[in-house]
Amino acid sequence: MTTDTTVGETPDEQLTPLGGTDRPEVESGTIPEPLLSSVIEDVADGDLTVDDGLVTQSLDEILLAMIALADDETHGTGLMEELSRLFDADLSPGTVYPRLHDLEAEGQLRMHELVQTKQYSIDDAAAAESKIEDAMYQHLAIGLFLHASLDGV
Template sequence: MVGTTARDDDSDGPRTGITVEALYNELHESVETADDAADDPDARVERVVRGALDDRFSDDEFGFDEELVKANLDELLLVLVGVRESKTHGKALIGDLTDHFGAQLSPGTVYPRLHGLADAGFLDAQEMVRTKEYRLADTVDGAHRVERAMRQHLALAAVFYAALEEF
């Protein structure tokens, strides 16, 4: 496993020797913990996504790769539905994916995934007049699925960081 030491200097180079847990803790600390009850769903999504990215990824060159967003679409949808908490419909989720992740995903990509998550028991879908509203069926199951995906990505990040030291 990669060690827990971080970069000792103030250089802009990559940090090496960081563990998955250290990356998790760093990301976790960057997300604001303010009372979310009074916020509207859009503000909650903005705070979570932008709070997680903050200064580390604020340059104009950073952007999510659309294929990576597609590959992780189920987990991203669970995150967005969980953060929004209520009145979450496909159109709002597609907007979140565009606004926060730069992904131009069609309804033909997003809606089947929402239906699949509902069929698998991760989401509850309430039929409305012209749409469905989604919410997490079980926050614990949803959180476990998102955490598994997060740990996979953090482990890859730790490997990438360690590899950069060898280049």
């Protein structure tokens, strides 16, 4: 796995995305069931606290996933509230809105102007799915590496 160069000008934007798309098959049962169940429960209950920097690093993919799963409330304020509820992430509008605008400019989101707000929906499902899948795989690989290293600590 390789890392690409840092991007962005502000600390919120300075990310070091992981590169590479070669994915070995992940064997069934690789993730210990108690660990997986615990994480799933924490996410579902909104009891997961994730470092804001980690959320910011994957914000594009998280926003795409949240919008794809949402029935409504896909405006920026609703998405920021959901980020706070799901991950206890306190991200500023100056972090979230530019990312929504960038995803729209890239053709992955469609923006609908309403009277006092803008709502977003997925415009390119295949691109959104690929982006989310790449991020998921990279985070899973890091998580499995970190989990395996616990025995050595």
